[in-house]
Amino acid sequence: MDEVVSVFRSRMLQLHTTRSWDFMGLSYGSGGSTPIQYKYGDDITVGVFDTGIWPESESFKEEPGTKPIPDSWHGQCVEGQEFDPKTACNRKLIGARYYLKGFEQEYGLIDQTEYRSPRDGLGHGTHTSSTAVGSTSRNASFFGLGTGIARGGAPRARLAMYKICWFKDLQGRCSESDIMAAFDEALSDGVNVISASIGAPPPLVPFFASATEIGSFHAQEIGVVVVFSAGNDGPDESLVQNVAPWSICVAAGTIDRRFPTEIKIQNTSFLGQGFIVEALKSQLIASILIFSDGSCSVDKWNGEDARGKIILCFSTVGPVSSGGAAIAGYFANATGIIFVETTVKQSAQDDFLPTVHIGLPQGTQILYQLQSPPKILRVQISPSKTIIGRSPAPSVASFSSRGPNSMSPNILKPDITAPGVNILAAWTPKTSPTLLPIDSRSVNWNFDSGTSMSCPHISGIVALLKSAHPDWSPAMIKSAIMTTAYMRDTSTDSILAGGTLKSVDPFDIGAGHVNPLKAMDPGLVYDIDTQEYIFYLCSLGYTKKQLQRIIKPFPGINMNCTGKHSDLDLNYPAIVLSDLQSTVTIKRTLKNVGRDGAAYFANVVSPHGVHALIWPRYIVFSCRKRMISYYVTVTPLKQSQGRYDFGEIVWFDGYHYVRTPLVVRVNNV
Known part of the structure; x- marks a missing residue:
């Protein structure tokens, strides 16, 4: 064993x-x-x-x-x-x-x-x-x-x-x-x-x-x-x-990259996202219900015949998959789905049955057309295109x-x-x-x-x-x-x-x-060795027996959690203070992986509701692989509502930007 x-x-x-x-x-x-x-x-x-x-x-x-x-x-x-x-x-x-x-x-x-x-x-x-x-x-x-x-x-x-x-x-x-x-x-x-x-x-x-x-x-x-x-x-x-x-x-x-897909209803065009390979022409019917699972199942179409038609399907509760609607549409012999979502769709989705994703404003406009004469509309969906370079x-x-x-x-x-x-x-x-x-x-x-x-x-x-x-x-x-x-x-x-x-x-x-x-060329890095991770585990209150379940012992490894340890001491490339109640000072150590003689200045953006002070603000690395520590003192300025606020620390040498997130939640000042 x-x-x-x-x-x-x-x-x-x-x-x-x-x-x-x-x-x-x-x-x-x-x-x-x-x-x-x-x-x-x-x-x-x-x-x-x-x-x-x-x-x-x-x-x-x-x-x-x-x-x-x-x-x-x-x-x-x-x-x-x-x-x-x-x-x-x-x-x-x-x-x-x-x-x-x-x-x-x-x-x-x-x-x-x-x-x-x-x-x-x-x-x-x-x-x-x-x-x-x-x-x-x-x-x-x-x-x-x-x-x-x-x-x-x-x-x-x-x-x-x-x-x-x-x-x-x-x-x-x-x-x-x-x-x-x-x-x-x-x-x-x-x-x-x-x-x-x-x-x-x-x-x-x-x-x-x-x-x-x-x-x-x-x-x-x-x-x-x-x-x-x-x-x-x-x-x-x-x-x-x-x-x-x-x-x-x-x-x-x-x-x-986007896959824009044009939907043409009567003489009005709408732009959605989809993986449409062949053009579709059909009649349009609507499933007008509020539901959370996106299923658009057959029993929600009020008995209308979906054979050969394109279904307008609304999903208004969070980001859900259109897959359920596509499966239901397939078994009802529908031609395709126009899937309406409240959130802006970031991606197309292959749902087997041709499906186009559009936003709620567009879907509402289509629905308005359906409720006005003529109530049966002709719809045409063009093949999707591949567009790159889209911003943002x-x-x-x-x-x-x-x-x-x-x-x-x-x-x-x-x-x-x-x-x-x-x-x-x-x-x-x-x-x-x-x-x-x-x-x-x-x-x-x-x-x-x-x-x-x-x-x-x-x-x-x-x-x-x-x-x-x-x-x-x-x-x-x-x-x-x-x-x-x-x-x-x-x-x-x-x-x-x-x-x-x-x-x-x-x-x-x-x-x-x-x-x-x-x-490839970060200038400075934060390094952590196995012993530091062990002390981090000690800060979580793990016993030696629990540590032994995680760690394969190597020569020189200390698994005794003697002394005081804090998870804030881990030399992590981000600083999070999840329960700041009074002034705290955090230590971080940087290793130079750039040129000899590199000199860096620090800039601190304090999260809302706290004051962050860094010392020293200017450091010089005489050679590669040299390590220098700095300290960040964070002081709460006022009572917080328990929310997180965000800032950053940036070290700059004229070329490299070494950015460290600073995340703080003030409690019970």
């Missing part, structure tokens, strides 16, 4: 469900400005924890000049149903394993549509892998939409698939015991990065009872960066998942899970935002784009949205950073990504939060939207 670190009740986790790289400035091979230092992720192996892989996809072919598999790699491709390692794996896909013992103990034998092998029967794992490290593929599109060159963020990085999630109830389910087994083997195999678009919704369990938090802690102990999705439960607050400070938690944002972009997706952190309020989560809306990537051709049994279509590329899609964007960027800076720790890489992020969109206004249409704050976007080119 020496290899057993801890035993806990296994839970079921869920999957969090290409223009994006160009949008972020990574224009490989197309005359762009991507620095050659990135090396495209060369010699880095990304382990993806997901639903498996479709190895025949163009995304997983060897790029010209791919080097032999390094001797440091100890993994393997495991044989299984319709998965022959001799033909499935190559110098790109160098590892493939599958885990189902925990899943089958919970649910019984896997679904007959699944593969008892690393092969992907769901599409999700193929999509996320392609996004992170996919090879260059020309003429990728979804039925002609989004046509262009598809590639991952680190196209020369290698891929290892760890299939931990299986098809159940039209979604992927992932057993924690299978996740722990995957972590153990991935770390033994020699991966450099782990990308896991999975999570369990709140209430969150303690870190010592979570496979993802334990596994990711083991990873950072040996220098492996773990990237998780934030979850898709937005825009309500405090529902963010994967909140441990030693991993990267990723929110989802939009890019500057990005915005935070309405579905993206928000902070504050419900487990550890003084740790900012999410950490960062990356593209996660309408991402085009490789798919499983034996699975339909919608996963519905009634959908017989087959595609090699599919659009998908979710923090599942934003997570592999950061994983690809981490691979680039590890390739360029092999001596950086996981905390340094995370710091580089966070401190160089931006908060303004392409129109130079504050980025908006979808679902609320307010300017974002760090609980929506984390430190900001990722800027991979800036992250």
Whole structure:
């Protein structure tokens, strides 16, 4: 039993469900400005924890000049149903394993549509892998939409698939015991990065009872960066998942690509968003009810015949899916759906039955036309177009899970935002784009949205950073990504939060939207070692026995929580004071990863209701790798209503902007 670190009740986790790289400035091979230092992720192996892989996809072919598999790699491709390692794996896909013992103990034998092998029967794992490290593929599109060159963020990085999630109830389910087994083997195999678009919704369990938090802690102990999705439960607050400070938690944002779809009724035109491949002409009928599930089911059409018609469907309670309406419309033999929502739709959605999303003002105008003579209208829906360069972009997706952190309020989560809306990537051709049994279509590329899609964007960027800076720790890489992020969109206004249409704050976007080119050269970083994380765990009141369930002991590691520890002492690249009652002084330490002799000035923007003072305000680093500490004293100025307010600390040397969010809630002054 020496290899057993801890035993806990296994839970079921869920999957969090290409223009994006160009949008972020990574224009490989197309005359762009991507620095050659990135090396495209060369010699880095990304382990993806997901639903498996479709190895025949163009995304997983060897790029010209791919080097032999390094001797440091100890993994393997495991044989299984319709998965022959001799033909499935190559110098790109160098590892493939599958885990189902925990899943089958919970649910019984896997679904007959699944593969008892690393092969992907769901599409999700193929999509996320392609996004992170996919090879260059020309003429990728979804039925002609989004046509262009598809590639991952680190196209020369290698891929290892760890299939931990299986098809159940039209979604992927992932057993924690299978996740722990995957972590153990991935770390033994020699991966450099782990990308896991999975999570369990709140209430969150303690870190010592979570496979993802334990596994990711083991990873950072040996220098492996773990990237998780934030979850898709937005825009309500405090529902963010994967909140441990030693991993990267990723929110989802939009890019500057849209799929405008024209709706013409009588002589009036409306513009919506959709994936309409062929023009539709039909009569229009309305389902005029207020409902929360978006089902627009047949019994709500007042007995009207939907055969051959387009349905006007209202959904006025929050951001909901149009999928239920499309299924109901299909069984009623409708031609299509015009889906009306109160929130501004940020994305198109493939609903099998042609569906166009429009806003409530447009829907109300159409409804007015329906209630005026003639009451039966002719409607024409044109094929969708692909438009890039639309401004403003990005915005935070309405579905993206928000902070504050419900487990550890003084740790900012999410950490960062990356593209996660309408991402085009490789798919499983034996699975339909919608996963519905009634959908017989087959595609090699599919659009998908979710923090599942934003997570592999950061994983690809981490691979680039590890390739360029092999001596950086996981905390340094995370710091580089966070401190160089931006908060303004392409129109130079504050980025908006979808679902609320307010300017974002760090609980929506984390430190900001990722800027991979800036992250390459951050100037300064915040570093954290394993011992500091242990003292952070001590501050949560964990016992030594509970610590032993999380930590793999190494020589020199102290697991005794003697003395006083505070979670505010963790050298995190964000400062959160969730319960400020009197003046507090916070210490942070910066490491110079820029030039010798770098000199920085500090500027502080105090959150409303407090005064923040930084000392020293001027620091000089005599050489690279030198570390200098600074102190921030935060004083409440007046009684607060218990709300959070937001500011920032920025260190500037004339070129680098090293930005740290400052988040404060004043209570009981």
